Amino acid sequence: MPIKSIFNILFKVYGKQNWWPGETPFEIMVGAILTQNTSWNNVEKAIDNLVFHDCLDAEKIIRIHEDQLAVLLKPSGYFNLKTKRIKNYCRWYLDQGGYHCLAARDTGQLRIDLLSINGIGPETADDIMLYAFERPVFVIDAYTRRLFSRLGLVDGTASYEQIRKLFEGKLGEDVALYNEFHALIVRHAKLVCKKQPECHQCCLVKKCDYAIENAK
DNA sequence: ACCCAGGGTCATA
DNA sequence: TATGACCATGGG
Secondary structure, three states: OHHHHHHHHHHHHHHOOOOOOOHHHHHHHHHHHHHOOOOOOHHHHHHHHHHHHHOOOOHHHHHOEEEHHHHHHHHHHHHHHHHHHHHHHHHHHHOOOOOHHOOOOOOOHHHHHHHHHOOOOHHHHHHHHHHHOOOOOOOOOOOHHHHHHHHOOOOOOOOOEEEEEEEHHOOOOOHHHHHHHHHHHHHHHHHOOOOOOOOOOOOOHHHHHHHHHHHH
């Protein structure tokens, strides 16, 4: 059962996801950092705080005091840590000349540069690569690992890079496909009942799992 | 009263 | 290289 078939099933069941849930590239970058090990619901509250205080902007984030920024980021959890990471990222972002300078950079180099920033790991970097810079980089998260190792399509112990290369090799360079696929994986995973994986209360999950089983 | 979330870093062995 | 501690809020 090819990886691409899973996409077709998920898309048929859930439809278009319209990711990333943020309008500007900068908002996407901030959201990618804030959502580290955190539910998107909490991240939205922090982003709303930034918007309300007119602080969703790299220069303003550089200027605002750490204590004050931490208050705005509080709902997203790990707020002291994320305050430093967001400030650190904005410092780098402005140093590099902002979006247009970065967008002119080669895809491989841009990813290496992002990964060199303290607080930006592989998944956060790839969220930014795919959704803010629209580069053909497949995002691997815990959901992707869980679902595809359960399906027997991925070795659960494989490294992040190994899994990413597997997906990119099978799917080909396709930004729109990567965008939709990762969003669908998250959408599906969120509807799975965590306490009882066998629970069939969520009809969408049931429908999707049924479709996947059938297609085997 | 638990459990976990769209991770990442740093200190150990 | 491979674990473990740590970061912290809000919803189920």
